Amino acid sequence: MKFNSLRPILWTDQFEETIEFYTDILGFELGEKNEDWGWASVSRDNVELMFAKPNQHTVFIKPNFTGSFYINVQNVDEIWESLKSDVKICYELETFEWGMREFAIYDNNGFILQFGQEI
Template sequence: MLYTRELDTTILFYVETLGFTLAERNDDWGWASLYKDEVAMMLAVPNEHTVFEKAMFTGSFYFNTDDVEALWNQLKDKVKICYPIETFEWEMREFAIYDNNGYILQFGQNMESR
């Protein structure tokens, strides 16, 4: 569950920029669910019981992909980059971006299995 104060903008980012599909949305709850391939996620506007000032997550969300180069080329000019594509010593070729809320999204491909 990712919290956001901008549900519409966040849905648009994940659908239009990353290719997710909106599965369900409930404006009364301030909630939506999205999916892409085997990834499912939920978005929610914080309610009165949730302490939330801005996107706060002490890690990143990591997505494995079969073609990290193609994804990098598709996204690099459309998003805010955290770090550009590179191959790390542990044989992962990856890059990271920020979503519209500031959450870090990493995308990687294992180069050993190629």
């Protein structure tokens, strides 16, 4: 058995704002968007995310994800410099004893996005 990929679906009541945050601030590309379904997908390199408006089948508490999304990157310093003045920072760029250089931000929904590079 093989798992091929993971594509999280983030629920948001700020559908358009979320698409704009990921495309305009983080540089993702909009793949698909279906207004009738309240669903969209974005990607950048090998990272894919989907967004969905809450519907009658879901109990929506914002944000209801208790972890973070960790994105492995190349040149974390460059990404930090390009983002730090345009986003809400969770923690600044730092090198950790476990061999990662990383930082974390909040997206427009309050989800934590960590960006890290192995050193």
